[in-house]
Amino acid sequence: MEEQKGIKTEEVKEIKKKTGSKNQKVLMAAIFLSSFLGIIFGYLGGKLSDSIVIRENEIILEKESAVVDAVEKSSPAVVSIVVSKDMPKFRSFFDRGNLFDFFFDPFEGSDGSSESRGETERQEIGGGTGFFVSEDGLIVTNKHVVEDAEADYTVILKDEREFGAQVLARHPSLDVAVLKIEGDEKFPVLELGDSDKLRVGQSVIAIGNSLGEFANSVSLGIVSGLKRSITAFSGFGQSEELNDIIQTDAAINPGNSGGPLLDINGRVVGINVAIVSGAQSIGFALPINQIKKIVDQVKAEGKITIPYLGVRYVIIDEAIQKENNLPYNYGALVIRGEKITDLAVSPGSPADKAGIMENDVILEFGGDKINSKNMLSDLILKHDAGEEVEVRIWHKGEEKSVKVKLEERKN
Numbered sequence: 001m002e003e004q005k006g007i008k009t010e011e012v013k014e015i016k017k018k019t020g021s022k023n024q025k026v027l028m029a030a031i032f033l034s035s036f037l038g039i040i041f042g043y044l045g046g047k048l049s050d051s052i053v054i055r056e057n058e059i060i061l062e063k064e065s066a067v068v069d070a071v072e073k074s075s076p077a078v079v080s081i082v083v084s085k086d087m088p089k090f091r092s093f094f095d096r097g098n099l100f101d102f103f104f105d106p107f108e109g110s111d112g113s114s115e116s117r118g119e120t121e122r123q124e125i126g127g128g129t130g131f132f133v134s135e136d137g138l139i140v141t142n143k144h145v146v147e148d149a150e151a152d153y154t155v156i157l158k159d160e161r162e163f164g165a166q167v168l169a170r171h172p173s174l175d176v177a178v179l180k181i182e183g184d185e186k187f188p189v190l191e192l193g194d195s196d197k198l199r200v201g202q203s204v205i206a207i208g209n210s211l212g213e214f215a216n217s218v219s220l221g222i223v224s225g226l227k228r229s230i231t232a233f234s235g236f237g238q239s240e241e242l243n244d245i246i247q248t249d250a251a252i253n254p255g256n257s258g259g260p261l262l263d264i265n266g267r268v269v270g271i272n273v274a275i276v277s278g279a280q281s282i283g284f285a286l287p288i289n290q291i292k293k294i295v296d297q298v299k300a301e302g303k304i305t306i307p308y309l310g311v312r313y314v315i316i317d318e319a320i321q322k323e324n325n326l327p328y329n330y331g332a333l334v335i336r337g338e339k340i341t342d343l344a345v346s347p348g349s350p351a352d353k354a355g356i357m358e359n360d361v362i363l364e365f366g367g368d369k370i371n372s373k374n375m376l377s378d379l380i381l382k383h384d385a386g387e388e389v390e391v392r393i394w395h396k397g398e399e400k401s402v403k404v405k406l407e408e409r410k411n
Contacts (some may be wrong), residue, residue, distance in 0.1 A: 005107075029262060066221060069203055070266035073223065077188040078259060079223050080156040080209040081145055081165070081179070083126035085100050085277030088119070125151065129208035129259030130179060131244060131268065133295050135186040137163075139179040140291060143170045147175045155181050158216055160350055169294075169304040172409065175242065175273055179208045192269030192295075195287035198223055206250040206272055207219055207285070208259030221250030221281070227373070230274065230284060243375055246270045252283030261285040272369045307385045308409035310349020312337055328394065332362040354404040356393060363399070364392035366403055380406070388407040 128145030132138065134217035139155060146153055146167050153165040163181040170177045181187075202223045203207060208218040225247035246263065252272050270285030298305055313332040315322060321329045334351075336344040344358035345351050356362070360371060363378040366389045383389055385408035392401050 005288060010018060015120065019264055027043050041274075066264050067203075067205060070262055070264060071207070071218050074206060074260065075134045075218075076158050076261055078158065078207045078216060079130050079132070079139060080215045081128045081130050081139075081141060082124055082154040082156060082260065083128075083146070083148065083151050084122055085125050085148065085151040085152065086120040087125065087348045100118070125254055127209055127318055128257045129272070130155070131258075131260045132187045132189045132194070132370060133178075135190055135358045137181040137183055137187055138168075138295070138298065139165065139181065141177055141179060142270065142271065143177040144259045146170070146179065153179065156178065156215065168302060169202055169248065169298050171294060171304050173381070174290065174294070174295055175286065178273070178294070178304070179193075190262075191267045192207045192288050193265075193269045195246065195269045198226060198228060198263075198269055198287075203264045204248055204269065205264070205266075206248070206252055206256060206259065207262065207263040208252070208256030208272060210253040211255045213255070217253075217256075219251035221248050223247070224249050225280070228284065229373075240404055242253070242274065242284065242286070243378060244290070245273070245286055248283050248285060249281035250283060250287075252282070263275075278304055286308045295350045305385050306409035307380050307383050307387070307406040308350065309376075309380055309404065309406060310346035310351040311362070311376075312342060312344050313362065315370070316361065316374065317372065326394075328359065328363065330363070330369060332376045334358055334360045335364065350404050350407050352400045355395075356391070356402065357395070359395040362391060363394060365370060366390065385409075 058410050065353045079345055106293075125148075126145070128141055130139040130141035130145075132381060133140050147170070149167075153167065155163045155165045157163070163183065165181050166181040168178045168180050194399075200223050204221055204223055206219045206221070209215045223246060228245050228247045229241070230245070232240055243307055246261065246269070248270075250261070252275050254267050254316070256272045257274075259272045260268045261272055268288050271291060272283065272285050274284045276282040294304055311334050313334050316328060316331050316333050318325060321334060324333065326333070334344050334356060336342050345356055362376060364370065366383060368374055368379050370376050370379065383406055385406050388403055388405045390401055391404050392399065
């Protein structure tokens with residue numbers, strides 16, 4: 001029994017020895033494999049990191065290249081517009097022959113007005129930007145750029161050639177106008193995009209005659225907001241409500257008015273129209289989809305045709321609903337103005353012919369619900385003069401639908 005026990009003890013020792021040797025080999029193999037894999041994965045990780053950096057740089061270069069391509073393609077179709085007019089000619093104090101007259105006689109006439117002797121001279125009084133929408137010379141710009149009917153307008157191309165321009169049409173309610181120049185050539189044209197597909201954060205490019213001095217200035221930014229509504233003021237104290245417009249941080253300066261806002265492919269998605277005075281990186285543009293119909297009308301008819309309904313109204317909110325005891329907190333309340341001549345419904349108008357009356361509420365126009373974000377005036381402009389539109393109204397305590405045949409606005 002002792003002999004057998006001794007044998008077993010020796011066998012156990014041998015087994016432990018072999019097991020220990022085997023474990024050491026496994027451990028060494030594991031260490032080697034771990035080191036090998038560490039080297040491999042480290043190498044691959046470095047390569048992957050380098051690849052990511054390279055790819056990021058490639059994306060940046062691709063974007064820069066796209067911007068450069070868009071600008072190069074679009075710039076020839078962007079024009080500067082110079083506004084000139086005969087203005088009173090005032091004598092310089094140097095013309096008086098005595099510098100001291102500047103201090104003692106500020107060139108006043110007998111009536112206290114500045115002395116001009118009735119003379120006039122041609123002066124540049126303003127400027128803006130526009131862009132070609134047809135090869136035969138149609139140009140789109142802002143109405144406020146060419147609002148003066150007594151002024152002359154000169155279009156300057158990128159190659160510095162100058163053309164006298166005729167204002168074909170000024171839109172009565174949108175800040176849009178169409179000019180025409182004549183030439184024996186085919187002018188470069190910008191492609192019109194789809195502003196309904198714009199997304200916040202999307203890259204955009206503004207091109208324009210910044211400050212009326214730096215033609216074809218380019219700025220890059222993003223779409224900062226959509227469907228904004230603002231009240232814009234001109235330098236002459238005039239104001240205008242702008243609805244459903246694009247906000248961008250692309251630099252827009254005085255003189256950029258009427259210039260294109262482009263997407264990264266060089267398609268026009270908006271017309272630069274306004275900036276926030278005293279703020280940085282806040283500019284606005286009219287969506288190009290508001291303009292396409294106007295361009296098509298001028299191309300076909302040489303004028304802008306505006307559909308006309310013939311009502312005076314206020315948009316209903318909670319305060320107006322409560323004040324007038326109305327069952328709706330939306331819609332357009334047909335109401336007269338402050339003057340006795342400010343009738344709620346114009347006699348003989350399409351609204352009058354359809355039976356719409358004072359104190360009616362227009363709830364829907366052409367199937368679209370009316371509210372502060374969906375103004376009746378904007379809904380009317382989506383249709384054409386001569387078109388019959390279904391209108392949902394609240395009339396004498398009841399809801400009903402009527403058909404209205406829009407007419408062309410005469411003034």
